[in-house]
Amino acid sequence: MAESIVKQYYDALGKEKLLGKKCNKCSAITFPPTTACLECGSPDQDWYELSGKGQLLFISHGMAPPPNPRFAEIAPYAYGHIQLEEGVFVQAIITGVSIDPDTLRGYYERGPVAVSPDILEVAGLNVLAFKVA
Numbered sequence: 001m002a003e004s005i006v007k008q009y010y011d012a013l014g015k016e017k018l019l020g021k022k023c024n025k026c027s028a029i030t031f032p033p034t035t036a037c038l039e040c041g042s043p044d045q046d047w048y049e050l051s052g053k054g055q056l057l058f059i060s061h062g063m064a065p066p067p068n069p070r071f072a073e074i075a076p077y078a079y080g081h082i083q084l085e086e087g088v089f090v091q092a093i094i095t096g097v098s099i100d101p102d103t104l105r106g107y108y109e110r111g112p113v114a115v116s117p118d119i120l121e122v123a124g125l126n127v128l129a130f131k132v133a
């Protein structure tokens with residue numbers, strides 16, 4: 001039996017690798033990987049390792065407790081929208097950033113900021129986060 005896409009994705013994260021799928025029909029990259037291309041729906045995709053380099057486009061933090069109790073151990077944390085250099089958009093935790101309003105406003109005023117992956121282990125699960133480069 002083939003190893004699940006989800007397991008391969010999380011195992012790769014543990015090795016600091018971002019694995020997606022690249023479509024053989026339309027060349028779109030699907031990240032995180034799924035069984036079908038997010039652009040055209042084709043199941044004909046190959047594994048594709050993303051660089052992890054990207055730009056932080058938006059940063060904020062939630063007023064409510066973390067949506068899953070496992071994230072309580074790292075709360076409070078900032079959350080951001082990132083565009084990876086391959087064009088893919090990702091939402092993820094941003095590490096190393098104070099969540100006070102002045103700091104978050106500073107990122108807003110600076111515009112896009114370079115980020116790189118910062119893989120966290122939270123309650124035994126590898127979690128994709130990014131740090132400001």
Ligand SMILES: [Zn+2]
Nearest residue numbers: 023026037040
């Ligand atoms: Zn496609």
